[in-house]
Amino acid sequence: MKKIFGFMMMLSALLLTGCNFLPDLQPSTQEVDYLNFIEISTVDELKNIEMNKSYQLIADIDLGGEEWIPIGTLSQPFLGHFNGNNHTISNFVITENHSFNGLFGYLEGDVYNLNIIGFDFQISDDFIINAGGLAGMSLGSIHHVSVDGQMTLSANGFNVYAGLLIGNQQKLAQKTIVSGEFKPNEVYLNQASGTIKVLDSEIAYVGGLLGKSHNTKTYQNEVLDTSISVISQVSSLVGGLIGQQFLYGFEQENPSLSIDYLLVYENIVDISFDFDETDVLSLGGLIGYSQNTDVSNNFVRLNTQLTGGEYLMGTLVGDYWLKVASDNLVYIESMNIDDDTLGVSGSIVGNIQESQEDDFSSYIVASSSIMFDDNLANLITLSQATNIDFYQSNYPNLQDTFIDRLMEILFE
Secondary structure, eight states, X not given: OOBOTTXXXXXXXXXXHTOOXXXXXXXXXXXXXXXXXXXXXXXXXXXXXXXXXXXXXSSOEEEEEEEOXXXXXSSSOBOSOEEEEEXXXXXXXXXXXXXXEXXXXXXXXXXXXXXXXXXXXXXXXXXXXXXXXXXXXXXXXXXXEEEEEEEEEEOTTSOEEEESSEEEEOOOOOSEEOSSOOOOEEEESOEXXXXXXXXXXXXXXXXXXXXXXXXXXXXXXXXXXXXXXXXXXXXXXXXXXXXXXXXXXXXXXXXXXXXXXXXXXXXEEEEEEEEESOSEEEEESSEEEEESOEEESOEEEEEEEEESSEEEEESSEEEEESSOEESOEEXXXXXXXXXXXXXXXXXXXXXXXXXXXXXXXXXXXXXXXXXXXXXXSEEEOHHHHTOHHHHHHHOTTSOHHHHHHHHHHHHO
16 A cells, blocks of 8 residues: 555645634524423424424424425524433435435524434535534534434535534634633534435535534544445545534633633544545544544544545544544454555544644554554554453543443444
8 A cells, every 4th residue: 555645735735725714603692482391292393393492302203204394594593492302203304405404404502312213315416515313503512312314415516514413513602702711512422323425525524423513522422333435526524423623723812711622532433434436535533634622532443444545544533733632542443445545544643733742642452464654552452452451540530331331332
């Protein structure tokens, strides 16, 4: 396999052009009822919810495979909160591109305690696609939501933002913090499984959970038995958890204010990648591209097939700008890279920009036949990784229930 180190600089330039630098944004000024939750139990009630009210499910709702029109648009987003009460919404299809595609299209409120299963998106359009089982775009916090479904997307030269939970996850924030600490939105204790295929795009932002994440803390989520494949014309940012993770570079009016940069931690990911003749690819078992974010205590099982094209790959993060990735663990179950595929394979990260190599101390379980272009990782054996004593010694702050869960997902 040829190693093209100069390729890193070309990829980095392309990725920077894909970064969104947010303008000063203001939250909606519309009056919203967050206190009184209206009960819904039927398909018609779900279809007719009002954008500034809050709702709770009192029964499961089966949509019976019908073509679904997402709740909320860019001009009329859903602003309230939605409590699923651990009920399930199932079996809906989207074949027409609404720009923001999911159970919700454009979501500004919080959603929690909800199961979404059996969704099937088959979208082909000459326009931007945002797609997620829960929402195409979210500007709220999401927790205790489980999604399972599949999506096949083709944007014919436009960008795609796709995640099984959320396509595009954002936080409204000012460029300059005036008072108090910046508090990101939170995506936590969610579970995702399924399949994402992007057949055509300009730039593809694809993650098992979130396609693109700005100013959001993502922790204690699970991505289970998930597969991703992508074809793009310019570049792809693909991760088992998040395609692109980005924290805005704030200008602090008061220098004494602090910002917590630890935004991605204690996630468990079981992911399979299959790429065939994809153009410039930034690929990570956890995150495709990460900027201004600390990443710690995440656990990944990785299966990868690369055939043709150009890539920059890290088993944890593909391209890493600023901050630290430490105390993570990646179990490489399989990695097959065709001889005609050009690129760089990093142990933990494929490319480091404006960080120190000492900031990337993590563990890898891999066959001795797998070679990397660096020695950043601490290589351990499978027997070590399946011994609970290893975690109790090296991860003393993890709860026993979390350790039991990661052992079940990654090694059983």
